[in-house]
Amino acid sequence: MSGASLPADERLAPASLARRLLGRPELGAVAGAAAVFVFFSFAADSFLRAASLSTILYSASTIGIMAVPVALLMIGGEFDLSAGVMVTTSALVTSMFSYQLTANVWAGVAVSLLVTLAIGLFNGFMLVRTELPSFIITLGTFLMLTGLNLGFTKLISGGVSTQAIGDMEGFPSAKALFASQWDIGGVTLKVTILWWLALVALATWILLRTRAGNWIFAVGGGADAARAVGVPVVKTRIGLYMGVALCAWISGQHILFSYDVVQSGEGVGNEFLYIIAAVIGGCLMTGGYGSAVGAAVGAFIFGMTSNGIVYAQWNPDWFKFFLGAMLLLATLLNAWVRKRAEARA
Amino acid sequence: MGAVLAAALAASLAGCSSTGGKRAADERAKAAAAGRPAVSTPRWTFAMVTHAGDGDTFWDIVQKGAQEAAAKDNINFVYSHDDQGQAQAQLVQNAIDQRVDGIIVSLAKPEALKDVVGKAVKAGIPVVTVNSGADRSKAYGALTHIGQDEEIAGEAVGTELTRRGRTKAVCVLHESGNVGHEQRCAGAKKTFGGTLENLYVEGTNMPSVQAAIQAKLQADPAVDAVLTLGAPFAATAAKAKDTAGSKAEIDTFDLNPAVLQGLKSDQLGFAVDQQPYLQGYEAVDLLWLYRYNANTLGGGRPVLTGPQIVTKDDADALADYIKRVTR
Incomplete structure (x- = not known):
């Protein structure tokens, strides 16, 4: 700085690329993902193989499809503990409706969409009507759905899993949409990855480019203030829960059309994985901040960690410990990077 | 911190037992693991x-x-x-x-x-x-x-229950969605002379398992046999039975030290081992x-490892094997 010319006003200078990147909410998650990736590249021999990476992507996509709407919901300041079993409910409805009425499978798919959306509507409606914490409301829905899943399946199918519907009309075309896969040079890519990417793109567009996106941030930042400036708080909240339901429907159909039979007791506990993915991705537990891309990166970190531990052949008795520790480290790194970025920006 | 640890260590060394305990178990394990691969x-x-x-x-x-x-x-x-x-x-x-x-x-x-x-x-x-x-x-x-073969194992249980003069049994399923468990209960139902009902419990949450069995026994005093599908659940069923004041006999699939103890002390009727x-x-x-x-092996058919019905009479012979976690 020899001061030969006057320095330009720094506020008017175009922000450098690095500085613009540092301002993004996903940055910390990306740094965490890179760290986990490098770590397992060294820790596990088979981690970097193409086949392994496709397995990891698939695993991330199954969590990621649900992490997207759950992230939006968390930005809007709410939780959904029923998200995990709702996936199973959705798959059960399709399977049992089609089988019992010997209907075209697509009819079951449509009925399942309606039922699942109705559950989302119920969650949202109960929340706005009772003003109780969403934690309590959806905990109730979670338990009720767990019971309904087992109860109805036993009542209708006579067993704890549904009958096979693989030979029914409409199954192949529905399978193509929800559970197809391609072999590219020995690597299997599953369609859920496309669903996942499409949902991330859609959610990002909604959040950053539409009025609804502004409403979501406003409701999560402070519902009363949002209401005062004319944001339709009720509509936004119900919409967010129906978004979770829509994605639960997609996930549920994927499980059904992948395996042809649904186990009624599954899905319990997965709701936390979705929340973890969203939080690693930069969503605040208190609402008002976060991004869909971040949640996708969070799901990817989860996929890398849960599969990486297996590839590294660590003792499975400690699996949950390693998983928790890695996730905590990734989140800490995320928080640290974001703090530094905010300090510099 | 270090001082506390050292003190605890010194105390445990001073109060050393010359028989049993972890050291004896370690010695046994060492002897067992010393075998090098037998093949090249x-x-x-x-x-x-x-x-x-x-x-x-x-x-x-x-x-x-x-x-x-x-x-x-x-x-x-x-x-x-x-x-x-x-x-x-x-x-x-x-x-x-x-x-x-x-x-x-x-x-x-x-x-x-x-x-x-x-x-x-x-x-x-x-x-x-x-x-x-x-x-x-x-x-x-x-x-x-x-x-x-879960069906065959279940049938063996049904026969044994009938032989013991039982009339009303409850089959406790602790993993919902497990086809094998369903087959066990179905097999038992097939050969059992009395009536058998299924009871679904949440196997990863022991207190809720106990509560569910307890509630069942309280609701229906006519139940005179409870069949659990895993060894840890037998002890829980026994507790539930005591609390409910029921006279039901507890029988179980699989073995563990507690089950063996239960067989010896007549807390349990019999166990079905699948080795x-x-x-x-x-x-x-x-x-x-x-x-x-x-x-x-097997000529295209399953190689069967069970069922083997274990009663009070066999308990002593198996005690050592169960202690080293191989039965």
Whole structure:
């Protein structure tokens, strides 16, 4: 700085690329993902193989499809503990409706969409009507759905899993949409990855480019203030829960059309994985901040960690410990990077 | 901190017991593990993927059998488990990605594993199924199945219950969605002279299991037999019975030290053992035999490891084996 010319006003200078990147909410998650990736590249021999990476992507996509709407919901300041079993409910409805009425499978798919959306509507409606914490409301829905899943399946199918519907009309075309896969040079890519990417793109567009996106941030930042400036708080909240339901429907159909039979007791506990993915991705537990891309990166970190531990052949008795520790480290790194970025920006 | 530790250590050294305890157990384990591989085949890697929940006694014994066979056969043995079908399939996929030399898998939720087992077979990895899924094993391309035929085991229980003069039994299922468990209860129902009802409980949450059994016994005092499908649940059922003031007899599938104690003290009627040690040991050994010599066992039919009915009379003979976690 020899001061030969006057320095330009720094506020008017175009922000450098690095500085613009540092301002993004996903940055910390990306740094965490890179760290986990490098770590397992060294820790596990088979981690970097193409086949392994496709397995990891698939695993991330199954969590990621649900992490997207759950992230939006968390930005809007709410939780959904029923998200995990709702996936199973959705798959059960399709399977049992089609089988019992010997209907075209697509009819079951449509009925399942309606039922699942109705559950989302119920969650949202109960929340706005009772003003109780969403934690309590959806905990109730979670338990009720767990019971309904087992109860109805036993009542209708006579067993704890549904009958096979693989030979029914409409199954192949529905399978193509929800559970197809391609072999590219020995690597299997599953369609859920496309669903996942499409949902991330859609959610990002909604959040950053539409009025609804502004409403979501406003409701999560402070519902009363949002209401005062004319944001339709009720509509936004119900919409967010129906978004979770829509994605639960997609996930549920994927499980059904992948395996042809649904186990009624599954899905319990997965709701936390979705929340973890969203939080690693930069969503605040208190609402008002976060991004869909971040949640996708969070799901990817989860996929890398849960599969990486297996590839590294660590003792499975400690699996949950390693998983928790890695996730905590990734989140800490995320928080640290974001703090530094905010300090510099 | 260091001082406290040192003091505790000194105290424990001073108050040393010359018999039993951890030291005696360690000595035994050392002696058992000292055996070097008995073979000179290359160090192959076998992966075992089961549907076990976390911290399950039964699968500990299976694993123990597999590890001891692996030590003998010079095998690098890796174990993983998940009780959700989709996640278990994922773990099998992980094993394929790692290009292991053999896969051992339990087919408790067969449909979820169908594709991925087929994939392993297509990739040229020999697969042996264990424990559950006897009827699907062959169709999915596995070499052989090692386990108990759940239906036959259930029938043996039904016969035994009838012989003991029972009239109303409750079958406690602790893993919802497990086809093998359904078959056990169905088998028992088939041969049992009285009536048998199913009771679903949440197996990973013991207090809720006890509460559910207790409620059942209180609601229906006519129940005179409770059949649990896993060893840890027998003790819980016994507690539930005491609290409910019921006179029901508790019988169970599988063995553990508590069950043995229960048999001795007449808390339990009988136990049905499916010899989990054999399921792990034989699975590894058969894969080794296949790789070494292209041998298979069972002639295309399941190799049965049970049922074996264990009563008070057998309890003493088995005590030592149960203590070292091989029965």
